[in-house]
Amino acid sequence: MHKKLSILMLISFLLAILSANFFPDITVKTKFLGKYFIQLLKAFVPFLIFGTITYSIASFNAVSSLKKIVPLTMFLYIFSTLIAVSFALLIGSRINFTASNQYIPESYQLAEKSIDIGSSLSVLSIDFTNFFSLILAANPFAIMILSVLLGVLFRLTSRFGTKGILFLGFLNTQVINITNYIMLLAPLAVFSLFANLLIELEGETIYSLFRFVSCSVLLFILYVLLFYGSMLKYFGGISPFIFFTKIKDALLFAFFSSSSAATMPLTLKTAENNLGIRKEVASFVVPIGVTVNMDGSAIYLGLAAIFVGQILGINFTFNEYIIICLTATIGSIGAAGVPSVALVMMTIVFSSVGIPLEAIAIIAGVDRLLDMFRTAVNVAGDLTIAKIVNNTVKN
Numbered sequence: 001m002h003k004k005l006s007i008l009m010l011i012s013f014l015l016a017i018l019s020a021n022f023f024p025d026i027t028v029k030t031k032f033l034g035k036y037f038i039q040l041l042k043a044f045v046p047f048l049i050f051g052t053i054t055y056s057i058a059s060f061n062a063v064s065s066l067k068k069i070v071p072l073t074m075f076l077y078i079f080s081t082l083i084a085v086s087f088a089l090l091i092g093s094r095i096n097f098t099a100s101n102q103y104i105p106e107s108y109q110l111a112e113k114s115i116d117i118g119s120s121l122s123v124l125s126i127d128f129t130n131f132f133s134l135i136l137a138a139n140p141f142a143i144m145i146l147s148v149l150l151g152v153l154f155r156l157t158s159r160f161g162t163k164g165i166l167f168l169g170f171l172n173t174q175v176i177n178i179t180n181y182i183m184l185l186a187p188l189a190v191f192s193l194f195a196n197l198l199i200e201l202e203g204e205t206i207y208s209l210f211r212f213v214s215c216s217v218l219l220f221i222l223y224v225l226l227f228y229g230s231m232l233k234y235f236g237g238i239s240p241f242i243f244f245t246k247i248k249d250a251l252l253f254a255f256f257s258s259s260s261a262a263t264m265p266l267t268l269k270t271a272e273n274n275l276g277i278r279k280e281v282a283s284f285v286v287p288i289g290v291t292v293n294m295d296g297s298a299i300y301l302g303l304a305a306i307f308v309g310q311i312l313g314i315n316f317t318f319n320e321y322i323i324i325c326l327t328a329t330i331g332s333i334g335a336a337g338v339p340s341v342a343l344v345m346m347t348i349v350f351s352s353v354g355i356p357l358e359a360i361a362i363i364a365g366v367d368r369l370l371d372m373f374r375t376a377v378n379v380a381g382d383l384t385i386a387k388i389v390n391n392t393v394k395n
Contacts, residue, residue: 008187016195034192051172057151084295088302289382296374301328
């Protein structure tokens with residue numbers, strides 16, 4: 001089914017290009033298809049996080065496996081994010097983005113992009129005195145914590161026994177099945193999302209940002225090939241070429257949807273069926289990755305700070321580079337897997353080193369385009385970490 005889905009998505013991509021160029025008025029009217037498709041998938045993400053993590057922990061064959069997988073997974077995700085933003089800062093600091101004229105946007109140009117910083121940090125600020133309300137609000141970190149606690153409870157308490165684990169498995173299977181049926185609408189969503197993206201980019205000052213966009217894409221590709229490729233070769237027990245060939249469908253959908261959360265059902269299936277990752281490992285590592293692993297966003301945040309800083313004539317010190325590294329790491333870890341969330345987290349990075357928040361308007365026009373690339377990097381990272389954890393932790 002997924003092979004046919006991949007072909008249909010490719011056809012939709014080609015049709016989107018034709019439609020955006022020859023029938024823009026009609027194409028704009030299809031925008032709601034992509035919008036509602038993403039919203040529909042996102043509505044199931046809390047259930048996916050809860051079902052997959054709870055069942056995976058409860059079904060571990062041994063407590064020793066759980067003790068190894070949880071800390072190893074979290075370490076690898078945080079470590080890879082630090083490497084990603086450090087890589088972006090190291091390369092980006094040696095690139096000259098300077099424009100002929102320095103530009104500071106007016107505040108009104110950022111009006112539609114203004115977002116409360118407090119709300120953007122809400123996923124990182126877990127108020128345990130109001131934990132139940134956070135669950136109802138679908139806070140991803142709260143759901144993740146609840147899932148881990150219940151999974152451990154089912155695993156360690158004999159009272160629930162095999163029947164309880166079987167029930168969790170049934171619940172998890174049903175949620176995934178429902179989401180897979182929704183995925184049948186993916187070709188329509190790809191057409192809508194990409195065609196309207198092409199129309200929105202028309203007339204934008206994208207040429208002045210060409211170097212930034214080109215460097216960003218180049219850094220995404222280099223990071224995936226060099227870092228993920230090396231990790232897979234030495235710790236994943238698989239050839240990088242074979243690995244990326246097997247996950248191409250998941251990367252393709254991640255690219256067009258710009259949402260690692262919406263891609264999660266396909267990511268899970270790819271991990272288990274194509275990469276041979278044990279279900280108990282994939283069901284834990286992948287949902288955690290959707291919540292905390294944003295290597296693509298980390299690269300983008302670091303490079304964006306350097307790019308905007310140069311345009312505004314701001315010279316960063318070594319200490320400020322360290323601050324960018326830390327805030328980009330925290331921001332990317334706290335970012336939900338939804339489109340263009342990096343614009344929200346950018347407010348944290350920019351304000352930490354004295355960049356005016358109005359400057360976000362400089363790159364807001366190309367954010368949606370780069371969001372497609374960095375989401376593909378994020379999904380590649382989820383599958384890379386899952387493969388390494390599966391290969392490292394033995395039953």
